[in-house]
């Protein structure tokens with residue numbers, strides 16, 4: 001590769017990196033009305049605090065995509081739980097069930113509303129009680145927007 005080609009290549013790489021950084025700084029993904037369901041830390045009625053006996057919780061929020069392309073929620077995390085999964089609720093034979101889903105798609109100019117009986121963020125193995133009035137922090141990872149943090153009020 002001669003010197004000219006090298007500097008052209010470097011210029012192209014620099015341009016792409018700058019474009020990606022600009023994209024990411026635009027707040028195209030917004031989280032609204034985030035809240036968490038009240039829940040005790042102990043799941044099975046025991047008080048030992050062992051990870052396997054801790055309860056689960058749920059966080060709900062509306063994700064607004066003001067951008068021009070679909071974005072995809074691929075992961076979540078919270079200081080209040082060991083792990084966070086993306087879940088959807090569904091009904092089977094009159095029973096409410098739920099299952100993990102790999103991602104939530106949020107269409108350009110659209111939104112995805114999480115709510116009881118539908119999509120939610122499942123908090124696995126709570127680290128403490130979720131008491132009404134307090135707030136917990138959660139962060140959601142999007143394919144394009146990257147990490148977006150939110151305070152969810154416990155209700």
Ligand SMILES: [Cu+2]
Nearest residue numbers: 087098120122
């Ligand atoms: Cu769930």
